[in-house]
Amino acid sequence: xxxDKDTVAxxxxxxxxxxxxxxxxxxxxxxxNILGWIEQLxxxxxxxxxxxxxxxxxxxxxxxxxxxxxxxxxxxxANAPEGAHGFFAVPKVVE
Amino acid sequence: MSDLTNLTLAEAxxxxxxxxxxxxxxxxxxxxxxxxxxxxxxxxxxxPEKALAMAEASDKRRKGGEAGVLEGLPIGMKDLFCTEGxxxxxxxxxxxxxxxxxxxxxxxxxWNAGAVLLGKTNLDEFAMGSxxxxxxxxxxxxxxxxxxxxxxxxxGGSSGGSASAVAARCALGATGTDTGGSIRQPAAFCGxxxxxxxxxxxxxWGIVAFASSLDQAGPMGxxxxxxxxxxxxxxxxxxxxxxxxxxxVPNYExxxxxxxxGMKIGIPKEYRIDGMPAEIDQLWLQGIKWLEEAGAExxxxxxxxxxxxxxxxxxxxxxxxxxxxxxxxxxxxxxxxGADGSLDEMYEATRGKGFGMEVQxxxxxxxxxxxxxxxxxxxxxxxxxxxxxxxxxxxxxxKVDAILTPSAPSAAFAMGENMDDPxxxxxxxxxxxxxxxxxxxxxxIPAGLTQDxxxxxLQLLGKAFDEESLFKVAGVLEEAAGFDATPAFLAA
Numbered sequence: 001x002x003x004d005k006d007t008v009a010x011x012x013x014x015x016x017x018x019x020x021x022x023x024x025x026x027x028x029x030x031x032x033n034i035l036g037w038i039e040q041l042x043x044x045x046x047x048x049x050x051x052x053x054x055x056x057x058x059x060x061x062x063x064x065x066x067x068x069x070x071x072x073x074x075x076x077x078a079n080a081p082e083g084a085h086g087f088f089a090v091p092k093v094v095e
Numbered sequence: 096m097s098d099l100t101n102l103t104l105a106e107a108x109x110x111x112x113x114x115x116x117x118x119x120x121x122x123x124x125x126x127x128x129x130x131x132x133x134x135x136x137x138x139x140x141x142x143p144e145k146a147l148a149m150a151e152a153s154d155k156r157r158k159g160g161e162a163g164v165l166e167g168l169p170i171g172m173k174d175l176f177c178t179e180g181x182x183x184x185x186x187x188x189x190x191x192x193x194x195x196x197x198x199x200x201x202x203x204x205x206w207n208a209g210a211v212l213l214g215k216t217n218l219d220e221f222a223m224g225s226x227x228x229x230x231x232x233x234x235x236x237x238x239x240x241x242x243x244x245x246x247x248x249x250x251g252g253s254s255g256g257s258a259s260a261v262a263a264r265c266a267l268g269a270t271g272t273d274t275g276g277s278i279r280q281p282a283a284f285c286g287x288x289x290x291x292x293x294x295x296x297x298x299x300w301g302i303v304a305f306a307s308s309l310d311q312a313g314p315m316g317x318x319x320x321x322x323x324x325x326x327x328x329x330x331x332x333x334x335x336x337x338x339x340x341x342x343x344v345p346n347y348e349x350x351x352x353x354x355x356x357g358m359k360i361g362i363p364k365e366y367r368i369d370g371m372p373a374e375i376d377q378l379w380l381q382g383i384k385w386l387e388e389a390g391a392e393x394x395x396x397x398x399x400x401x402x403x404x405x406x407x408x409x410x411x412x413x414x415x416x417x418x419x420x421x422x423x424x425x426x427x428x429x430x431x432x433g434a435d436g437s438l439d440e441m442y443e444a445t446r447g448k449g450f451g452m453e454v455q456x457x458x459x460x461x462x463x464x465x466x467x468x469x470x471x472x473x474x475x476x477x478x479x480x481x482x483x484x485x486x487x488x489x490x491x492x493x494k495v496d497a498i499l500t501p502s503a504p505s506a507a508f509a510m511g512e513n514m515d516d517p518x519x520x521x522x523x524x525x526x527x528x529x530x531x532x533x534x535x536x537x538x539x540i541p542a543g544l545t546q547d548x549x550x551x552x553l554q555l556l557g558k559a560f561d562e563e564s565l566f567k568v569a570g571v572l573e574e575a576a577g578f579d580a581t582p583a584f585l586a587a
Contacts, residue, residue, distance in 0.1 A: 018447030051478030
């Protein structure tokens with residue numbers, strides 16, 4: 001699979017990563033190389049093979065659906081670049 | 096080099112128990128060593144004041160008759176473990192100034208066992224790399240040098256700072272994390288022991304996530320015994336990690352009986368790869384001989400899907416990384432860029448500036464393989480191949496107790512080498528990635544030197560949750576190899 005500049009722009013947008021225009025060409029080449037190398041998996045017949053969902057065979061534990069933690073908004077927001085009144089603050093999204 | 100910094104962790108423990116030194120003395124010696132080794136750039140944050148306070152508290156506990164498994168022993172903590180109130184960076188610009196308000200379970204377990212924090216060790220950004228060169232805080236130097244060649248070498252990665260610090264005698268031991276080889280490969284490059292336990296053995300809670308179905312914490316030390324002691328303190332069930340396994344943690348040190356008579360060791364023929372240096376092949380053969388001489392039965396086995404492990408890994412790990420790293424958005428942690436624009440512009444600017452090139456590459460690959468139209472062709476295909484790789488191991492373990500392979504396809508390389516070809520760098524993990532995909536434990540032991548004087552490691556792989564057998568065989572291999580070479584640079 002070969003990736004072009006436009007595809008790089010599209011996936012960068014999906015991933016919310018700004019990629020400089022000057023860098024898109026070289027990135028397209030690198031990603032094409034990596035994806036080309038990954039392609040070798042298509043040689044393998046995986047008909048009827050279950051995709052792995054859990055590395056260790058175990059049942060995911062369940063617990064009561066009850067509040068077990070919380071009540072400290074200042075601790076939760078302590079590392080926010082910007083916060084106010086125990087909330088995270090973001091650029092204005094509603095006019 | 097002071098006598099105290101040249102001890103193994105086990106020797107230091109025994110001296111403390113006999114009252115022949117104190118944690119304060121031991122910690123002061125290691126703080127001095129850490130300062131003298133600053134040229135290695137092995138630590139992102141040094142915490143000497145905290146170390147001394149922890150050491151004094153430990154000495155007090157010991158006087159009161161209390162002593163944990165790691166009581167009074169100064170160690171390094173990979174800067175991927177959240178430490179309450181202590182800068183935690185994952186070696187990324189995007190976590191600028193992040194001071195966690197909580198402690199990771201593994202580090203807390205170690206403090207509960209009495210360990211002393213010397214500082215946070217350097218790593219590849221978000222643990223993505225095999226050279227430690229992708230760190231926002233700069234590369235780490237390997238304390239080893241080729242004979243007659245003073246060019247700085249990489250310590251391997253991603254736990255490169257931990258490996259370098261332990262090899263240079265700045266710390267008695269250090270933690271690492273291993274997603275595709277990030278404990279075992281740097282251990283091999285730096286001539287130390289590195290152990291990745293079974294997936295689920297150590298809690299992932301509070302470890303900055305890279306690829307959650309693969310990430311696992313483990314110990315790095317200067318002997319097999321040291322890593323066994325450390326793992327006992329690190330491991331254990333944690334309800335805060337839903338994949339943590341509720342099984343008792345054995346006394347791993349007690350497994351070092353030296354008796355492997357009758358154990359069956361598998362040699363996978365697929366690990367003999369093209370272009371591998373002859374001296375690595377030689378060392379592997381030597382390792383086989385050592386185990387046979389100790390009474391083990393060596394059997395050739397086949398792991399037929401080995402060749403597909405790396406490409407499988409480079410779909411699954413970036414896919415998981417792209418979703419794990421979505422949380423770094425300029426809202427909750429560290430860096431924020433482009434705050435004058437819209438919310439989306441702020442996200443994009445923050446992530447564009449905050450992530451380094453290798454991390455961006457992996458996020459983009461991960462996003463691509465998960466995107467509509469490609470999910471089945473890439474991600475689901477990789478999960479199926481992953482099942483086949485796990486099945487290979489399950490079938491092999493019907494016949495053998497452990498598997499012996501080289502740890503890495505080369506010795507440490509020069510800083511700056513392999514940087515322009517991502518796939519060449521990915522190849523560094525060719526022997527470590529398959530067991531990671533299968534969630535199995537592995538350990539790398541320093542076993543010999545290249546002709547130009549660099550350490551080489553042998554890797555042992557074990558059955559799920561049978562770390563004891565792994566330590567047992569590793570102990571025998573270590574004894575037989577008698578590796579006592581020291582790096583060119585020691586924190587003197």
